Amino acid sequence: MQNKVMSRKLALGVTSSLLIGSTLTVEAWAQDTIRIISHRQPALEYYTSQMEGALEDGRVSVELMPIDKELELASITMSSGSDAIDVLYLNDSSLKRFAANGWLEPLDDLWEKYKEEYKLGDFPQSVVDAVSYDGHIYSMPIMSNAELFFYRSDLLKENGIEPPSTMEEYEQAAEALDSNRMAGTIMSLKPVDAALNEAHWYINAIGDGWFDENWRPIFNNEAGVAAINKMKEMAEHAPRGFTSHANDESTINLQQGLAAMGLQWFTRAAAMDDPTQSRFVGQFEWVAPPSGGARIANDGFAISKFSSADKEEMFKMLAIAASQESMRKGAEYAMPPRLSVLEDPELAEKYRWYPAARQALENGKAFPPIPDFLDVGEIVTRYILQAVIGEMEVHAALNQAAEETEELLASRGYYD
Amino acid sequence: MVRWQRGLWWFLLPSFGLLTVVLLWPLGYALYLSFFDYYLGSSDRTFIGLGNYVELFTEARLWQSFWTTIIIAFGSVGLQFVVGFALALGIYKLKFSARLFTMLLFLPHIVTPVVAALFIKWILVSNFGLLDATLLGLDITPPDWLGDPIWAKISVILADAWIFTPLIMMVLYAALQTLDQSLIGAAQIDGANAWQILRHIIIPALIPAIIFTVSVRLMDAFRFFDTIYVLTGGGPGTATETITMYTYQLGFRMLDIGKASALGVITLVVVAIILLTINKVLTRIYRRGD
Numbered sequence: 273m274q275n276k277v278m279s280r281k282l283a284l285g286v287t288s289s290l291l292i293g294s295t296l297t298v299e300a301w302a303q304d305t306i307r308i309i310s311h312r313q314p315a316l317e318y319y320t321s322q323m324e325g326a327l328e329d330g331r332v333s334v335e336l337m338p339i340d341k342e343l344e345l346a347s348i349t350m351s352s353g354s355d356a357i358d359v360l361y362l363n364d365s366s367l368k369r370f371a372a373n374g375w376l377e378p379l380d381d382l383w384e385k386y387k388e389e390y391k392l393g394d395f396p397q398s399v400v401d402a403v404s405y406d407g408h409i410y411s412m413p414i415m416s417n418a419e420l421f422f423y424r425s426d427l428l429k430e431n432g433i434e435p436p437s438t439m440e441e442y443e444q445a446a447e448a449l450d451s452n453r454m455a456g457t458i459m460s461l462k463p464v465d466a467a468l469n470e471a472h473w474y475i476n477a478i479g480d481g482w483f484d485e486n487w488r489p490i491f492n493n494e495a496g497v498a499a500i501n502k503m504k505e506m507a508e509h510a511p512r513g514f515t516s517h518a519n520d521e522s523t524i525n526l527q528q529g530l531a532a533m534g535l536q537w538f539t540r541a542a543a544m545d546d547p548t549q550s551r552f553v554g555q556f557e558w559v560a561p562p563s564g565g566a567r568i569a570n571d572g573f574a575i576s577k578f579s580s581a582d583k584e585e586m587f588k589m590l591a592i593a594a595s596q597e598s599m600r601k602g603a604e605y606a607m608p609p610r611l612s613v614l615e616d617p618e619l620a621e622k623y624r625w626y627p628a629a630r631q632a633l634e635n636g637k638a639f640p641p642i643p644d645f646l647d648v649g650e651i652v653t654r655y656i657l658q659a660v661i662g663e664m665e666v667h668a669a670l671n672q673a674a675e676e677t678e679e680l681l682a683s684r685g686y687y688d
Numbered sequence: 689m690v691r692w693q694r695g696l697w698w699f700l701l702p703s704f705g706l707l708t709v710v711l712l713w714p715l716g717y718a719l720y721l722s723f724f725d726y727y728l729g730s731s732d733r734t735f736i737g738l739g740n741y742v743e744l745f746t747e748a749r750l751w752q753s754f755w756t757t758i759i760i761a762f763g764s765v766g767l768q769f770v771v772g773f774a775l776a777l778g779i780y781k782l783k784f785s786a787r788l789f790t791m792l793l794f795l796p797h798i799v800t801p802v803v804a805a806l807f808i809k810w811i812l813v814s815n816f817g818l819l820d821a822t823l824l825g826l827d828i829t830p831p832d833w834l835g836d837p838i839w840a841k842i843s844v845i846l847a848d849a850w851i852f853t854p855l856i857m858m859v860l861y862a863a864l865q866t867l868d869q870s871l872i873g874a875a876q877i878d879g880a881n882a883w884q885i886l887r888h889i890i891i892p893a894l895i896p897a898i899i900f901t902v903s904v905r906l907m908d909a910f911r912f913f914d915t916i917y918v919l920t921g922g923g924p925g926t927a928t929e930t931i932t933m934y935t936y937q938l939g940f941r942m943l944d945i946g947k948a949s950a951l952g953v954i955t956l957v958v959v960a961i962i963l964l965t966i967n968k969v970l971t972r973i974y975r976r977g978d
Contacts, residue, residue, distance in 0.1 A: 340941075373728075462923060515834075515920075530816065661927075
């Protein structure tokens with residue numbers, strides 16, 4: 273009996289010690305570890321590994337996931353004021369929304385303090401503006417990204433076609449190259465992000481853009497209708513299943529010779545020359561998207577307002593990951609936003625798509641700089657997709673989208 | 689009730705407490721939020737009474753997503769039931785290797801639905817998907833599995849059926865084990881054929897299990913999200929946008945928590961009504977059979 277009581281006490285003691293021990297360990301881990309969440313893609317894998325390397329082993333915990341999952345997780349965590357996330361990757365649109373919601377730490381003081389040490393003046397003002405909201409810097413710029421026009425130079429040459437510089441030429445080329453086994457062009461129309469990027473190009477290249485100066489929708493005017501009609505026409509030369517294609521599927525279609533050309537991100541260019549993935553190494557060329565207006569973006573890493581970790585330490589970690597040296601290596605994966613790296617002639621020689629990327633940066637357009645643009649995108653892409661697949665007539669679809677957009681923006685105080 | 693039984697209700701308290709924390713409290717909170725204009729990015733919540741409900745009920749998108757949900761849910765559960773029941777009967781009749789077949793057929797259900805949906809996506813994706821590329825290799829032009837509005841719905845139904853048919857098969861197979869063999873024997877002596885035995889003995893005996901599986905699966909199918917999210921993202925256009933996809937768009941993409949909560953409450957009520965009706969109908973059939 274006594275033995276039983278003893279062993280029960282011993283078991284309780286061991287369990288309690290284990291529980292207390294594990295609680296302490298978890299608490300210590302929670303206090304010391306900097307938790308970073310980010311979208312998964314090659315460039316961000318590289319830069320988050322630079323952040324891990326900036327601090328001693330085990331101090332940084334990185335979780336990579338698809339962008340929509342990351343933004344959901346961040347929105348839920350931050351709206352509850354939780355400190356579970358310390359650093360997060362944000363693109364230009366989501367940055368503005370998060371900053372407007374008061375979820376991000378302004379970096380102005382730290383930026384000023386470490387400007388010399390980390391050569392932060394090397395970032396062009398346009399890039400600093402892209403990571404700012406309401407006059408405050410909220411994010412460390414990590415990469416510029418631009419959509420480029422990818423094309424198979426061998427096919428264009430064979431058919432005597434010049435790389436297109438206008439939408440009309442693009443349509444003619446797609447029509448000429450379209451066949452049973454190869455689509456004339458890729459199109460990424462999976463809802464919502466991929467479709468929004470593609471629509472952004474047409475709305476800017478053929479239409480008059482998304483809004484007037486008072487944030488009233490203009491994408492449903494005559495030019496906007498022409499833009500989506502053109503998109504509908506181009507869909508006839510897209511691969512089967514294009515409405516469920518995002519960047520991955522479109523990249524594979526190009527790499528496997530299932531489509532001849534089309535709009536795709538800069539970050540996918542290197543994969544065209546990767547012999548383990550592409551059947552047409554050396555046969556792709558790039559130009560700025562015809563007629564301009566395709567999406568450009570400046571992405572970075574921001575610090576959560578609710579983080580309980582040392583913000584100065586986190587800023588230094590970000591600055592190290594975004595240093596000139598780090599970005600020179602990272603140039604393989606993404607366009608570095610530092611002038612000193614961007615203008616390096618060696619890089620242009622090494623990476624064949626750099627000249628097109630610089631052109632695309634000049635003739636491209638970022639999303640409208642309002643925190644609610646992604647919500648607008650949710651509404652508009654749905655109607656555009658319905659128009660493209662013939663569920664709705666183009667003009668009616670755009671009018672309905674414009675009406676709902678105005679209602680949304682009015683409810684968020686845009687017209688007060 | 690004897691005296692010692694009177695205090696037994698105390699034993700319900702832990703379960704009720706747990707239920708309150710994990711189910712009733714969130715449900716009550718969702719109901720509460722549904723009466724507010726509440727955008728997650730703003731600290732303000734404005735009480736608008738039934739405003740969210742009125743807005744939702746006047747939206748064409750809500751009705752369209754309801755119809756899509758009903759088509760996909762009933763199509764998918766119907767297919768799962770027919771195939772699952774046929775498989776259960778087949779295995780029940782097997783004289784050998786029944787356990788091996790059961791295990792093999794159950795495999796798709798063991799895989800996480802998101803992973804299973806990814807498998808299916810890489811089978812159906814146009815041009816380089818396993819099935820699509822194979823058919824193209826045989827000079828057969830396959831349909832646009834995920835890009836055509838009708839085929840996208842069919843693909844989603846087939847995907848869900850592939851994942852969940854094993855569950856129905858397993859439950860019905862277990863129920864078949866409890867079947868009174870003497871009834872079948874007696875029917876055979878009376879000259880009943882296989883169809884008559886199935887119609888008048890096996891199916892009535894399985895009605896409780898059928899009610900259970902159909903109800904559980906319908907509840908699940910109305911919350912159907914992960915497979916559609918991976919396969920089509922609700923597209924093409926809005927062809928596969930179900931009510932949960934719409935709730936997700938409202939809550940997680942547009943951060944419109946008030947409206948998303950209202951839609952959640954509406955979904956709950958609709959699913960409850962549908963399930964109660966189905967249960968009532970099946971139970972009536974069962975009792976009439978008695």
